[in-house]
Amino acid sequence: MIRIAIQAKGRLNEQSVELLREAGVNIDENKRKFLTRSADFPLEVLYLRDDDIPQAVAMGVADLGIVGFNEVEERGFEVEIAQKLGFGACRISLAIPKAEEYNSPAWFNGKRIATSYPKILARYCEQNGIRAEIHEIAGSVEIAPAVGMADAIFDIVSSGGTLVSNGLKEVEKVLFSEAVLIANPALEAEKRALLEQLMFRFEAVIDSRGLKYLVMNLPEEKVENAVAILPAMRSPTVLPLAQKGWCSLHSVVNERELWDKIEQLKKIGAEDILVLALEKIVR
Ligand code: ATP
Ligand code: MG
Numbered sequence: 001m002i003r004i005a006i007q008a009k010g011r012l013n014e015q016s017v018e019l020l021r022e023a024g025v026n027i028d029e030n031k032r033k034f035l036t037r038s039a040d041f042p043l044e045v046l047y048l049r050d051d052d053i054p055q056a057v058a059m060g061v062a063d064l065g066i067v068g069f070n071e072v073e074e075r076g077f078e079v080e081i082a083q084k085l086g087f088g089a090c091r092i093s094l095a096i097p098k099a100e101e102y103n104s105p106a107w108f109n110g111k112r113i114a115t116s117y118p119k120i121l122a123r124y125c126e127q128n129g130i131r132a133e134i135h136e137i138a139g140s141v142e143i144a145p146a147v148g149m150a151d152a153i154f155d156i157v158s159s160g161g162t163l164v165s166n167g168l169k170e171v172e173k174v175l176f177s178e179a180v181l182i183a184n185p186a187l188e189a190e191k192r193a194l195l196e197q198l199m200f201r202f203e204a205v206i207d208s209r210g211l212k213y214l215v216m217n218l219p220e221e222k223v224e225n226a227v228a229i230l231p232a233m234r235s236p237t238v239l240p241l242a243q244k245g246w247c248s249l250h251s252v253v254n255e256r257e258l259w260d261k262i263e264q265l266k267k268i269g270a271e272d273i274l275v276l277a278l279e280k281i282v283r
Pocket of ligand 1: 007008069088090156
């Protein structure tokens with residue numbers, strides 16, 4: 001049995017539950033308690049505030065955790081970063097009122113900076129030789145300059161919309177973050193094996209996100225051209241068709257490139273192109 005701490009509610013909760021589900025670890029959210037056992041994997045989920053997850057894992061209250069890398073960095077507890085999970089992307093940035101002229105981090109000398117990430121900020125200031133006053137506040141950091149509590153802020157940014165609507169501009173991107181799987185560094189062998197099993201499944205789930213399975217009919221003499229357009233995993237699968245001179249070609253393509261690839265394939269004579277959802281890739 002292994003215990004994983006995830007965010008009880010908030011931005012990472014849903015995607016954490018979804019990642020587990022796609023990895024074949026279902027948790028009945030209707031029967032959800034503080035601690036809930038999965039029906040199909042020897043795992044129990046502990047629901048916590050994200051701030052508390054690194055400490056819970058470092059103490060061994062939970063063996064594993066899913067949390068933003070930013071929280072791991074800020075809390076400073078000793079945990080192992082086992083895997084990047086590809087969701088919850090954001091950055092922690094310095095932002096100042098948009099009318100201010102800005103040339104370099106030296107701007108922050110003697111300024112008051114409001115933040116919920118004082119440790120990461122203190123480290124950045126030290127590394128860049130900045131002497132600023134760090135004001136730790138728990139929430140609504142972005143309004144601090146407007147109400148006169150601070151000259152600047154150091155806060156999470158994803159699209160930047162919140163900064164703009166508060167009359168601020170992002171001037172230094174300090175830390176890039178995404179959700180990570182963390183582990184207690186001293187897991188016993190049985191739990192280590194379960195962790196590896198989970199990581200293997202997570203990798204398959206993460207890898208197959210954004211991928212599509214393509215099937216098309218193609219004149220046989222065009223196979224080489226198609227292979228050049230579709231550098232698939234090893235190489236595309238080619239199956240004969242009942243009609244002479246034609247084959248069926250199967251491959252995997254990233255959703256971002258989908259339309260571009262389809263247009264190129266049409267040009268070399270591909271017909272009846274099917275685009276199918278791809279459930280998982282196990283490498
Ligand atoms: P809790 O109640 O668990 O303490 P919280 O309010 O501290 O929750 P959330 O706002 O739910 O935290 O954010 C959780 C994590 O989601 C952040 O620490 C960060 O890693 C990630 N994240 C991604 N994008 C954003 C964003 N635009 N704003 C805030 N957090 C984001
Ligand atoms: Mg929090």
